[in-house]
Amino acid sequence: MRLMELRAGQRVAILMIAFAIQLFSHILWGNYVLRHPMYQHFISKDWIEWIGIVYYSGLFGAIGLVLIGLKISTNARLEWWLSFTTVWFFTIILMMGAYVSGLLSISTGAVMVGAVVTGMMLLPVPMVLSAVFTTIIAMLVLNDLTIAGALDYAPLFLDISVRESVEFGRFYYFSQFFFATPFLMFFIGIAYLFLKETNSYIQRIQLLNKTDSLTGVMNRRYANDYLHMLLEAADVKSVAIFMIDLDFFKRINDSFGHLTGDQALKMTAQILKKNLRDGDVVARFGGEEFIVILKNIDTTYSMVVAERCREAVSQLVYHSTSHGAISWTCSIGVSVLALPTEMSDQSLIRIADTALYQAKAQGRNCVVLGDSIETDMELMSHEHR
Numbered sequence: 001m002r003l004m005e006l007r008a009g010q011r012v013a014i015l016m017i018a019f020a021i022q023l024f025s026h027i028l029w030g031n032y033v034l035r036h037p038m039y040q041h042f043i044s045k046d047w048i049e050w051i052g053i054v055y056y057s058g059l060f061g062a063i064g065l066v067l068i069g070l071k072i073s074t075n076a077r078l079e080w081w082l083s084f085t086t087v088w089f090f091t092i093i094l095m096m097g098a099y100v101s102g103l104l105s106i107s108t109g110a111v112m113v114g115a116v117v118t119g120m121m122l123l124p125v126p127m128v129l130s131a132v133f134t135t136i137i138a139m140l141v142l143n144d145l146t147i148a149g150a151l152d153y154a155p156l157f158l159d160i161s162v163r164e165s166v167e168f169g170r171f172y173y174f175s176q177f178f179f180a181t182p183f184l185m186f187f188i189g190i191a192y193l194f195l196k197e198t199n200s201y202i203q204r205i206q207l208l209n210k211t212d213s214l215t216g217v218m219n220r221r222y223a224n225d226y227l228h229m230l231l232e233a234a235d236v237k238s239v240a241i242f243m244i245d246l247d248f249f250k251r252i253n254d255s256f257g258h259l260t261g262d263q264a265l266k267m268t269a270q271i272l273k274k275n276l277r278d279g280d281v282v283a284r285f286g287g288e289e290f291i292v293i294l295k296n297i298d299t300t301y302s303m304v305v306a307e308r309c310r311e312a313v314s315q316l317v318y319h320s321t322s323h324g325a326i327s328w329t330c331s332i333g334v335s336v337l338a339l340p341t342e343m344s345d346q347s348l349i350r351i352a353d354t355a356l357y358q359a360k361a362q363g364r365n366c367v368v369l370g371d372s373i374e375t376d377m378e379l380m381s382h383e384h385r
């Protein structure tokens, strides 16, 4: 189950389960401290009882919100109210807890930051931000009242003379640590899941952006970018491209249907990949046209590889249930270029395209090498005109 795909109610439920666990751990802390004479002179019994009532009510409220969150189906209005109630319920109880245990304490700081970040991942951002701004203002006012002497600082813990002892110091910091840790673990866990999911979405989108959905090989945009990058790369000595076009493909579509045509395209893409090295790029350039881009390869070897691809395509057979065995061929135009060059990537493609037309004119199912020097001069004078 992905975090980002959860319904608003489910998100509220996750947040409230964590909150309920946190409140329960605070209640346990209160009961433990109250029962141990050693700690009793460190804490205010009245305040612990007061915050105990708040936390018990919070615990039941959180459980109620979990149940409502899991129960409501997708309903924009209900979801809005549920998220709104959750944000403010969470904020008010946390504010009360922060006041009694110290507005400037480690646990308050950790929860302030963590709650905002996690809240923005799970709940509507404007709601969370409005709660954050209100909390900041409330904290400023409470801090000011504390400084002015109208309120006690961290009233849960007893008076200043006790606060100065080593035992109290240990008790206070251990308590703060205990208050902050479960919250922090939850925040870190949610942030980790969120980042993991975001990264996998980004990778998926990047992949979809550069692959052809039918055949699974790269798309034309990627091929153009890659070729452009190769021509500029300092460590590339030569580039070869094959323009590959299936022969009489219209006939396959017309005689056996488009789905069979699609199968032929997929099988062609796969066999081309199989006959090339890992670093070579195969992309679908148009309808029934593919481009192959190879680097650091000479003309002789390019022709060997192109011939191997042509041969492999001609041996493909698609077994159709209604039409039996279907096979097809392809024509290939090759252009090879030593680098560095003044020539553009588009010129290199045009040379291979011209060679491809020649292959079609020569009867198809063959490989023709483009005359890069002649075409090069022609194209360059064309480009400079």
Ligand SMILES: Nc1nc2c(ncn2[C@@H]2O[C@H](COP(=O)(O)OP(=O)(O)OP(=O)(O)O)[C@@H](O)[C@H]2O)c(=O)[nH]1
Pocket (backbone or CB within 6 Å): 214, 245, 246, 247, 248, 249, 250, 251, 253, 257, 258, 259, 260, 261, 262, 265, 286, 287, 288, 360, 364
């Ligand atoms: N099934 C299928 N067919 C496609 C796709 N894209 C293009 N085509 C078909 O590919 C065919 C290309 O036909 P033409 O350009 O006339 O070329 P051809 O029949 O292959 O003939 P030559 O290239 O001259 O050998 C058309 O019928 C297009 O409809 C596709 O994604 N799937």
